Amino acid sequence: MHGINGMTKHTKIELDQIEMVDDLRTIWPDEARNFTPWLSESENLEQLGEAIGRNLQLSETESSVGAFSVDILATTEDDDGVKTVIIENQLTETNHDHLGKLITYAAGKKAQIIVWIVEEARNEHQQAIQWLNEHTDEDMGFYLVQIKVLRIGQSRPAVKFELIEKPNEWERKMRSNKNLTETKALQLRYWDAFVEYLQNQEEFKKYFRIPETKPQHWLTLRAGSASFAVGCLVNTQRKVIGTELTVWNRDFYDYLSAHKQDFEREIGHELIWHGEGKHTLRIYVETPGNIKGTEKGWNEFFSWYCEMAPKFLISARKYLETFNQNNRKR
Template sequence: MLETRAYREGQLNFPKLGKLETLSAKNVWLYEAQSFTPWLAENLDLLGEALGIGELELKSTEVPAGEFRLDILAEDENGNPVLIENQFGKTDHNHLGQLITYMASQRKDATAIWIAEKIREDHRAAIDWLNAVTSDGFDFFAVEVEALKIGDSDPAPFFRAVAQPNNWSRAVDAKVAADQHLAEGHILRMAYWNSFSEFLKGKDPTFSVRKNNKDHWHEFKIGRSGFSISATINTQKKRAGVELYIHRDPFKIAIKGLEKDRTKIEQEIGATLDWQELPGKKASRIALFNYDVDVTDENTYSDIHTWMLDKMQRFRVAFGHRIKSLDLDSEHAQEAL
């Protein structure tokens, strides 16, 4: 009764709502090769989550494949290749042919993802046909990409699958189970990082972890912008890692400069490192991994924490002064890219 009276007298305060605006990918990223593909390579988790295919790990970009180059080569949680081809505008026959060529070279289970602003109807039908006639384990997706924003908010990417594997209907029917699995992954990672956070408070408070981190990595400052120590966990591969991550190194000046001192660096850290220039990416990394560890088992936390902190401290000592003294001749050009 009071609500009715308030409505009549105009006393109700309605929530302020914004208008959802759709933006084309071209309006947001401008260029496919120079902007969208590098951005997607850095944000494969968004694509994996949108398609329900789990975590994707970047392997390389602009990968030679015969006369063509694959935009992005990734790997799914089972270690199988994921081939990603991007284009702006409407899909065309050339990109369809390239996608088939890429998949024809695969000798084990693989997933192909064709991303465009608009998937033509005949190309959607072609992807459906490929999913129907190819062997189990070879999956094709056709995905439209755009961006959404409300008012003055930053645009948010939006991926929509318009063609998917034949068994995808079962996956859609099992969305609740898939969401539960994703949530379980988040819970496992949060549990690990929260435990590591408490461990650091007692052992080395110069490092700190944000609470309830759901990602498979956490970055720590090392004294120079664009560089960080990154601690990583991978529940599927049973792997923990520590790495120096160089965010802006498109010409690989930084990693090559550090590699000149590789022998001394590896002696100081006490292990052989994986020096990854990541061709085609702006970033580079120098990593060390600890295999056959179960980050889902709380009983193993102490050992993993101890190993991780030890390597983080060694990385800070070995790389800290070296990155500060790096003479990056094209540093300003790199940061502008």
């Protein structure tokens, strides 16, 4: 549009302001009766899981610990197996009482992952969580999360989880990588090289976050789902590499298995199906790949991972969406 003397006349763009809901009690009047049931719903627990970088599966709410009860008891599965998670909610500023409860509940439930959700984190409690992460082993992790409620104009309120403190994975890796065997040292070097390779793979980074590396035969690629993850594999004895879909939801695995031919057609390979695990179910493909002796062929292996991993992710997301839709209709 042009105005006087040919000058461009710009259309005014109306934008609204993001407002913070100051009093969380206007959304959840009572922690136990309102907030905890809300957080325990699968989509909200998944949002929290995305914020802390873990898949979370609900076990129980108001789970007893002696004369007390932890708000939410859950599980998470990572590269080291299934871990117990406790979640303590505090819709006020942090205090010593809740910090003490957090440690008491962790001991009572033998939890490895401890999540403290608060309205506002005081500096001394933030330092306390940092200290706990620095002085516990890599099997444990303490997370301090602030919850914010936002609104634009008259819109419905939206929740944002802000991660304030978490374990320092790099520091823990340095502590745990002493005295590695030759094979473990090779695995770590291989995955570190893969992560460096990924820095320039912009298409890959549209699908996955850059992962943390460990001296093991697999590397997990998180994709923001509590039902599955994609993994890269290497087997130095059998001289193969692989890409897999790790599934933590038995019903979803059975749904994929019922659509096996279509799923394999989308991946472009006949797949190996392992559905015997109690918690972890696996669907994967392998190809020859010997990482010993020379690093010259590693980039070829990395390229194969970058081709296969998004295929697993895209197909799994599509089937998960249909699976969830079918469940909601029931």
